[in-house]
Amino acid sequence: MQPVLNVEDIKRVEVSLTRVGVSVSELMHRAGYAAAQEVLNLGGSIDNVVILAGMGNNGGDGWVAAEALRSRNVNVKVITPIEPDQISGDLARQMAQRAVRSGVSVLVGPPKTELADLLSTTDAVLDCMLGTGFHGKVRAPFDIWIETLNESGARVLAVDVPSGLDSQTGHAEGACVIADMTVTMIALKPGLLADAGRDVCGSIVVAPLAEQTERLVVDADPVAWRTDLEDYLTNIPAQLNDVDKFSRGSVLVVGGSSRFPGAVVMAARSAARAGAGYVTLAVPEAIVPIVQIQCPEIPVVGLPCDAEGVLTEDAVSSVAELAGMRTVTLVGPGMRVSGGTVAVMSSLIDSGLPLVVDADALNCIARLTNNNLPDFPEVTRRSAPLILTPHRRELGRLVGMLDTPPASLVEQLDASRKIIWADGGSELVIVAKSTATACVGVQKAVLPKPGPATLATAGSGDVLSGIIAGRLALAGGASDDLPVFCALACEVHAYAGQLAAEKFGTRGVLASDISDAIGLAADTIEEQIAFPVDTMAE
Numbered sequence: 001m002q003p004v005l006n007v008e009d010i011k012r013v014e015v016s017l018t019r020v021g022v023s024v025s026e027l028m029h030r031a032g033y034a035a036a037q038e039v040l041n042l043g044g045s046i047d048n049v050v051i052l053a054g055m056g057n058n059g060g061d062g063w064v065a066a067e068a069l070r071s072r073n074v075n076v077k078v079i080t081p082i083e084p085d086q087i088s089g090d091l092a093r094q095m096a097q098r099a100v101r102s103g104v105s106v107l108v109g110p111p112k113t114e115l116a117d118l119l120s121t122t123d124a125v126l127d128c129m130l131g132t133g134f135h136g137k138v139r140a141p142f143d144i145w146i147e148t149l150n151e152s153g154a155r156v157l158a159v160d161v162p163s164g165l166d167s168q169t170g171h172a173e174g175a176c177v178i179a180d181m182t183v184t185m186i187a188l189k190p191g192l193l194a195d196a197g198r199d200v201c202g203s204i205v206v207a208p209l210a211e212q213t214e215r216l217v218v219d220a221d222p223v224a225w226r227t228d229l230e231d232y233l234t235n236i237p238a239q240l241n242d243v244d245k246f247s248r249g250s251v252l253v254v255g256g257s258s259r260f261p262g263a264v265v266m267a268a269r270s271a272a273r274a275g276a277g278y279v280t281l282a283v284p285e286a287i288v289p290i291v292q293i294q295c296p297e298i299p300v301v302g303l304p305c306d307a308e309g310v311l312t313e314d315a316v317s318s319v320a321e322l323a324g325m326r327t328v329t330l331v332g333p334g335m336r337v338s339g340g341t342v343a344v345m346s347s348l349i350d351s352g353l354p355l356v357v358d359a360d361a362l363n364c365i366a367r368l369t370n371n372n373l374p375d376f377p378e379v380t381r382r383s384a385p386l387i388l389t390p391h392r393r394e395l396g397r398l399v400g401m402l403d404t405p406p407a408s409l410v411e412q413l414d415a416s417r418k419i420i421w422a423d424g425g426s427e428l429v430i431v432a433k434s435t436a437t438a439c440v441g442v443q444k445a446v447l448p449k450p451g452p453a454t455l456a457t458a459g460s461g462d463v464l465s466g467i468i469a470g471r472l473a474l475a476g477g478a479s480d481d482l483p484v485f486c487a488l489a490c491e492v493h494a495y496a497g498q499l500a501a502e503k504f505g506t507r508g509v510l511a512s513d514i515s516d517a518i519g520l521a522a523d524t525i526e527e528q529i530a531f532p533v534d535t536m537a538e
Contacts, residue, residue, distance in 0.1 A: 001231050002206065003222035004447065005187045006410065007132050007168045013186055016216045017209070025091060027209055028057065031185050032064020032095070034207035035159045038183050039069065039124050042155060050122045050154075051078045052145055053096075054129040054163070060092030061159050062128025067099040077105045079115065081141050109141065112148055119152035127156055127177045129163035132189060137174040138164045146175040158182040161192065162200045169408040170195035170435075183207055187217045188226060193447060194409035194436035223413055224438060224445040229529050232488045234481070236526045237275065237474050248277030249473030252326040253333070253466070254319055254344065255359070256283035256291065258309025260334030263359065263462045265294045266511050267333040270466025272298065273518035274492070276473040282322055284309045305340075312340035316347045327477045328354045330469040332361030333462045342368055352382055354477035358389045358465035366397040373398045374422040381423050385472065385482055388419075389431040389465050409436050409447075416440035429482040431468070433461060437490050441483035448487035451494025454501040459511025464493045467518060488525075496521035 005013065018024060040046055051066050053059035059080070066076045080087075084096035084106060100106060110118070119125060127149070129142045138146060146164055149156065156179045161167040164176030167184075170191035182201040184192060186209055191197050208214065251271040256264035264283055272279045279298050283291050284305030292300050301322065304314035323329040331348050335341045337360055345364040348355055357365065365388075369376040380386055390398060392412060396405025399415045406412045416430040420442050432438045439446045468489045472479070479485035496517040500509040503517075 001225035001227055001446070003187050003217045004190055004193065004224040004226055005217060005220055006223050007189055009220045009223070010132065010186055010189065013213065013216045013220050016219075017212060020212050022210045022212070028060050028091060028095060029064050030209045031061040031159070031207065033068050034185070034209070035061060035126060035128075035157065035183050036065040036068035038181060038205060039065070039126060039157055040072065042124055042157070042181075044123070046074060046123045048075045048122045049077075049124050049126065050118060051076060051126040052129050052149065053078050053080045054131070054142065055082065055087055055092070056089055056131060056133070057092055058128050058131030058160060059087070060089065060095045062126055063092065063095040063099040063104075065126055065128070065159070066104045067102045070099070070102055070104050077107055077118065079107050079110060079118075079145070081109055083108055112144055115145065115148050116152060119149060119154050122154055124155045124157060125149060127158040127163050127179060129177075131160050132167045134161070134163070135166045135168070138176075143175040146177050150178050155180050158201070160185050161189065165191060165197055165200055167191040168410060170197040171408065172196040172200065176200050181205065185209055186213055187222070190223060190409045190413075193226065193450075194434065198435055198450065223410065224447050226447045227449065227484070227487050229532060231484060232529050235479065235485050235488050236529055237471070243277075245277035248275060249327040249476060250278040250280070250325075251276045251469045251473045252280050252282060252322050252329045253469070254282045254329065254331040254348070255333040255335040255361070256287055257311075257334055257336045258284065258286050259336065261287040261290045262294070263334030263459060265291055266459045266462040266515060267330055267358070267466040267469070268298050269295055269512075270463045270515045270518060271330065271470035271473070273515055274467040274470025274474070274489075274522065276470040279470075280322065280326065282319055284311055306338075310336050310338050310340060311344055313343040315340065316343050319344050320347050320351060323348060323351055323353055327473040328356065328469050330356040330358065330465055332357055332359040333465065335360040335364075337363045337367055349379060349382070349386070352384050354385045354472060356387045356389065356465055356469045356472070358461065362388060362390050362394045363397060369398075371397050371402060372400045374418040377422040377424070380419065380428050381425055382427060385427050385429070385478060387429050387431060387468055387472075387482070387486060389433060389461065389468065391433045391461060395430075395432055409434070409438065412438055413440060413445055416445070427482070429486055431464075431486050431490065433464070439483040439486040439490065444483060446483040446487045448490040449494060451497045452501055452506065454497040454506055454509045455494065455514070457509060457511055460497070460514060463496075463511050463515045463518075464490065466515070467493050492518060492522045492525055495525055
């Protein structure tokens, strides 16, 4: 796994590195050399490079890179808003003066037309304008430089973070560099992995800068861990022929209403596609005929409901009996929020059976706990797996943030941990969904590889909850590492979205298309995990 550190923790690691003998000057040199090397590795002819340098340490990295490229006979021109001798930071100024003495060409504050002409003829551009300390809106002249750079079509390598992007939140309030590659120093930052970061960073390379970095980063207590395929090796289901539909596990899906009859069908079909041998649907009696038509392979049980086709408290005993006969229960899709659905949800949580909670069942929990689940840890404290799958607005309702739900990956993580740490148990996992999904457990938060924008369609969340439930049933209702287990389910969901996009187009995919691709997606990912490509042999 790759560690992800908050920006403030990165600063603490830098201080720790100086204490073990790696000076700030040495760190800047290594950062600049790493950036220069990645420029040379871009491929093709690299004869002319433009470096857009800011006035801080990020600009200092750029001056070092300029000198390094110049030593490799690359024609380098550094664009700077002020003369090198006028840079206020001592270290950055020294790096700039040294680069000038080495023969690096400098252009100070060019007009937009001159900058545009220069960028149109360069082989690559290093973005060293604004670093990880930036937040807010970009000011002149960098806003104009960024606009010109994005219009140029040049290959762009951002150093540490694309200028204009907040590396902590992943937000860009104004102008932001769109890079082909980002070389980030020491460790990944959360803002590179979510929201605008996903669109502007390109491929991401981590430059550790020192041999002590790995230990110091781990000591800094990463806010999350980015998964690699090998991390999933112990979560691949065994491929056996000596199986039947019962040995592959069973799933009960509870939900649906007259207003939303399709969500529960989507979840049930996805659980079956994910590998569960037997799936049962429990829905309001009013929608049984509709549901049966949509999924003839799945038995449908009708439950007591009111005139609006919403489950009543009379459904509690039937749901409890059905859940007791299944490996895993998924509750929530299309269920709506009422006294009856709150009672059904409460009964399932109290059952102590493996449970996946999605959609309106999450809103039922919010209603039961007055929108402050962390104050009621007894609700989620149990011995069997309990997996909550909220999107940002649902997560906000659970932690008292109705009007201001989490707006970034770091806020998702913070909100999830309020619930997790109040409970304190290892059987609770929150799969916090958004542009980057976080699978948060009591010991760690895991970030699976995110999926394409195709997943941003109604019903996609129901598909994911079905995948989690189906795979958990296949695993016998338990996992030694639930956050990683859930992360793999998220990657299956993401790849299924990619396969669906290849067939129907990036904007033409329906949730049912994602569901239909689950089996192929799972097979492909599991094969990649079990038989990784030997890149050294290639």
